[in-house]
Amino acid sequence: MLDIVRAKQKSMFIKLAFAIIILSFVIGYAMLTSPTGNGDRPNDLAASVNGSKISMEEYRSAYSNIYNLYQNIYRDQFTPALEKQLNLKRQALQQLVDQRLLAQEGEKLGMEVSKKELVDAIAKIPAFQENGVFNKQRYVDVLSYQRLTPDVFEEMQRNDLLVKKVGDYLRGEVSVSDEDIEAEFRKQNEKVNLAFVRFAPALFEDKVEIKEEALKEFFQQNQEQFRIPEKVSIRYILFDPASYVDQVKLEQQDIEKYYRRHLDQFEIPEQVRASHVLIRVARDADKEVRKKKRALAEKILAEAKAGKDFAKLATKYSDDKASVAKGGDLGYFTRGTMVKSFEDAAFALKPGELSDIVTSPFGFHIIKGSGYIEAGVKPLEDVLDEVKQGLRKELARQLAYEKAMDAYNINRKAGDLDAAAKSAGLEISESGLFTRDEPVGTLGSQPELNSAAFTLQQGALARPLNLKQGVILMTLKERQESRLPELAEVRKAVEKAFRRDKSVELAQAAADKLLADLKTAGDLNAAAGAAKLKVEETGDFARSYGDFVPRIGQSADLAKQAFTLTEEKPVADQIFEINGKFIVAVLKKHSTADMAQLDDAKREELRTSLTKKKQDEVYRAKLDELKKKAQIEISPALASLMNEG
Missing domain, CATH: 1.10.4030.10 (Porin chaperone SurA, peptide-binding domain)
Incomplete structure (x- = not known):
C-alpha cells in the first residue's frame, strides 16, 4: 500500500x-x-x-x-x-x-x-x-x-x-514578440556543465597558527564584534488557565457558538473502503512484458467476477506486500491519498462492486469497493465532550487574562508585583539574565516576551502577556548594559574568530595557486590531482536558472561567465567567492538549444509566462517610480x- x-x-x-x-x-x-x-x-x-x-x-x-x-x-x-x-x-x-x-x-x-x-x-x-x-x-x-x-x-x-x-x-x-519567445526558448534550453573545485576555509582552520601578539592585535581591531549584549532578568507571576477551569460555567448558547466557530475541526471527509490486487509493472517494462502482466490481471478480474473470494485472490496474486496479508484490504481512505487513477476508480464504486482493470504508475489494479462514508460534519451531540473541553480551555484562558488585568490595574501605579502576587495567591518566579534573542528561562523563546521585557523600566509593571504557558504579569529585576569585554572574558570566541579569519586567507591563496597552475597546465583534473583536490560537476543548467548555479549556489558573475566559455577558452578567468567558499571553474560541456522542439504549444506556453513576467516588471518599475x-x-x-x- x-x-x-x-x-x-x-x-x-x-x-x-x-x-x-x-x-x-x-x-x-x-x-x-x-x-x-x-x-x-x-x-x-x-x-x-x-x-x-x-x-x-x-x-x-x-x-x-x-x-x-x-x-x-x-x-x-x-x-x-x-x-x-x-x-x-x-x-x-x-x-x-x-x-x-x-x-x-x-x-x-x-x-x-x-x-x-x-x-x-x-x-x-x-x-x-x-x-x-x-x-x-x-x-x-x-x-x-x-x-x-x-x-x-x-x-x-x-x-x-x-x-x-x-x-x-x-x-x-504588454506585447510579446516571436523574437522574445525564441530568445526565451534558447535561454531555457541552451545548457552548460561546469567542472569545478571548491576551497572551504573551514578545511584550513587547523593550519592556522595562533600567536599571542597577533591574537591581541586581532582582538583590538575587532573588539566591537565581541561586545557583550544588553541583558535583563525579570520577576513574574503566571496565571495558569488550568487553575481556572473549575470556575468556568458553560452555557448552552456558548457551547453551540463554539461548535459553529470550529466546524472545520469536526468535518468528516468523504471516504471509501476498498481492497485491491496489484500486478506490478516496472516503469521501463517493454510492450511484451506489459502485455503478459495485463493478461494476468484480466484473468484475475474474470475469476473475481465469477464469484471467487476476492481476499483469496489478493493473497495469491497481489504484489502489494503491505495489503496482501489482509486480503488486499486498504481500509478507509480519503481523496488525495492515492494516485489519481486509483482514487477515481475506487470512489466510483459502490460497496461490493468490482472495477475494470485500472492502470497506475505501479501497474495494473483490480479494485473491490467495500464501504463508503459520505462527507459531512459530526453533529454536536457526537462531539459534545470535545466541544466542552475546548470551550473550557478557551474560557479559562480568558478568565486568567481577566485576573491578570485586575492585578495589573490595582498595582500598576505602585509597580508592586509582590502585592499583586499576594492578592492573586500566586508565587513569584524569576528568570536568569537573558539577551534579546535568548530564551527566557522556563518560559522559552517567545518574541513578544523578549520585546516587552527590554522595554520595561525599573519599578514598573508590564501589561499582562498572553503566552503559551498562560498569562504573565512581570516586572524588571535587573538590567546589565551592553559593554566591551576584556580578552580573557571572550578568549575562546576570539581564537575561533581568528582561526576563521585567517583560514579565509589560506583558502583564497590555495584557489589562486590552482587557477595559476590551471592556466599553465590547461587540465583541471591534472592540476587538481597534483594538489589532491576533488573535482566536482554542476550538471547541465540553463540561462533560465538566473544567478543560480547547481551544486555551487547564487553567483551572477559565474552564471554569466559560464555561457561565455568555449572549448578554446574553457577556464573561467577569476576566482568566485560563493557562500564563503572559493570556486575555480572550467567548461565541461556546452549544449545548444534544439529550435525544432519549439512547437505551437510551447510557443503559447512561453507567450503566457513572458506576458506575466513583463507585466510584473512593469508593475515593479512603476512602484519603484512611486x-x-x-x-x-x-x-x-x-x-x-x-x-x-
Missing part, C-alpha cells in the same frame, strides 16, 4: 507562495485595526509616506504577523539566523510602504471598489463558507472570534481589493530597531 500512497508533503516554496497571497491581507489588517494607528505620539511614529503616518503599533503588528507566517512555514528550521537572512524587519516596513503608496495612487486615479465587488470577494473566502456556500452566521461567528466587526473587516477587504486593482492597472498591457517620488521618512526609533541584531 505504501507504494501507491501519494506524497502529501508540499515543498517549502509552495507553502511560501501560498502564504504570501494572504500576507498583504494581514498587513491591511494591521493598518486598519491598530489602536494607535495615527502615530501622533513621537515615540509611536514608525514611518510616514507622503505625510500618511505609519505607527509603531502598525509596524509591530505587521512584523509579528510576518514572523508568525515564516515560523509556521519553516517550523523547527526557523532560527534567528534565518530570520536575519530573510530580513523580516525590512519586509514588514516595505509591505506597509507599498500598501500606502498603492492606496494613494488609487485615490489619485479615482479608483473605487463597488459594493458588488466587495460582496463577491467576501463570499469567496472559504472560512465563511459551509459546503462551499457563503454562510452569514458563520461569517459573523468567525469575525466575532477574531474580535472584528463586519464594518472593520469589510473596510479592510475593500482596501485590499483597491490595492490589487491598482496593481492590475499598473501592470497594464517610491522615488514619494517622501518616505523612517523614525529614529524604527531605524534603531531595524539595525538591532
Whole structure:
C-alpha cells in the first residue's frame, strides 16, 4: 500500500507562495485595526509616506504577523539566523510602504471598489463558507472570534481589493514578440556543465597558527564584534488557565457558538473502503512484458467476477506486500491519498462492486469497493465532550487574562508585583539574565516576551502577556548594559574568530595557486590531482536558472561567465567567492538549444509566462517610480530597531 500512497508533503516554496497571497491581507489588517494607528505620539511614529503616518503599533503588528507566517512555514528550521537572512524587519516596513503608496495612487486615479465587488470577494473566502456556500452566521461567528466587526473587516477587504486593482492597472498591457519567445526558448534550453573545485576555509582552520601578539592585535581591531549584549532578568507571576477551569460555567448558547466557530475541526471527509490486487509493472517494462502482466490481471478480474473470494485472490496474486496479508484490504481512505487513477476508480464504486482493470504508475489494479462514508460534519451531540473541553480551555484562558488585568490595574501605579502576587495567591518566579534573542528561562523563546521585557523600566509593571504557558504579569529585576569585554572574558570566541579569519586567507591563496597552475597546465583534473583536490560537476543548467548555479549556489558573475566559455577558452578567468567558499571553474560541456522542439504549444506556453513576467516588471518599475517620488521618512526609533541584531 505504501507504494501507491501519494506524497502529501508540499515543498517549502509552495507553502511560501501560498502564504504570501494572504500576507498583504494581514498587513491591511494591521493598518486598519491598530489602536494607535495615527502615530501622533513621537515615540509611536514608525514611518510616514507622503505625510500618511505609519505607527509603531502598525509596524509591530505587521512584523509579528510576518514572523508568525515564516515560523509556521519553516517550523523547527526557523532560527534567528534565518530570520536575519530573510530580513523580516525590512519586509514588514516595505509591505506597509507599498500598501500606502498603492492606496494613494488609487485615490489619485479615482479608483473605487463597488459594493458588488466587495460582496463577491467576501463570499469567496472559504472560512465563511459551509459546503462551499457563503454562510452569514458563520461569517459573523468567525469575525466575532477574531474580535472584528463586519464594518472593520469589510473596510479592510475593500482596501485590499483597491490595492490589487491598482496593481492590475499598473501592470497594464504588454506585447510579446516571436523574437522574445525564441530568445526565451534558447535561454531555457541552451545548457552548460561546469567542472569545478571548491576551497572551504573551514578545511584550513587547523593550519592556522595562533600567536599571542597577533591574537591581541586581532582582538583590538575587532573588539566591537565581541561586545557583550544588553541583558535583563525579570520577576513574574503566571496565571495558569488550568487553575481556572473549575470556575468556568458553560452555557448552552456558548457551547453551540463554539461548535459553529470550529466546524472545520469536526468535518468528516468523504471516504471509501476498498481492497485491491496489484500486478506490478516496472516503469521501463517493454510492450511484451506489459502485455503478459495485463493478461494476468484480466484473468484475475474474470475469476473475481465469477464469484471467487476476492481476499483469496489478493493473497495469491497481489504484489502489494503491505495489503496482501489482509486480503488486499486498504481500509478507509480519503481523496488525495492515492494516485489519481486509483482514487477515481475506487470512489466510483459502490460497496461490493468490482472495477475494470485500472492502470497506475505501479501497474495494473483490480479494485473491490467495500464501504463508503459520505462527507459531512459530526453533529454536536457526537462531539459534545470535545466541544466542552475546548470551550473550557478557551474560557479559562480568558478568565486568567481577566485576573491578570485586575492585578495589573490595582498595582500598576505602585509597580508592586509582590502585592499583586499576594492578592492573586500566586508565587513569584524569576528568570536568569537573558539577551534579546535568548530564551527566557522556563518560559522559552517567545518574541513578544523578549520585546516587552527590554522595554520595561525599573519599578514598573508590564501589561499582562498572553503566552503559551498562560498569562504573565512581570516586572524588571535587573538590567546589565551592553559593554566591551576584556580578552580573557571572550578568549575562546576570539581564537575561533581568528582561526576563521585567517583560514579565509589560506583558502583564497590555495584557489589562486590552482587557477595559476590551471592556466599553465590547461587540465583541471591534472592540476587538481597534483594538489589532491576533488573535482566536482554542476550538471547541465540553463540561462533560465538566473544567478543560480547547481551544486555551487547564487553567483551572477559565474552564471554569466559560464555561457561565455568555449572549448578554446574553457577556464573561467577569476576566482568566485560563493557562500564563503572559493570556486575555480572550467567548461565541461556546452549544449545548444534544439529550435525544432519549439512547437505551437510551447510557443503559447512561453507567450503566457513572458506576458506575466513583463507585466510584473512593469508593475515593479512603476512602484519603484512611486517610491522615488514619494517622501518616505523612517523614525529614529524604527531605524534603531531595524539595525538591532
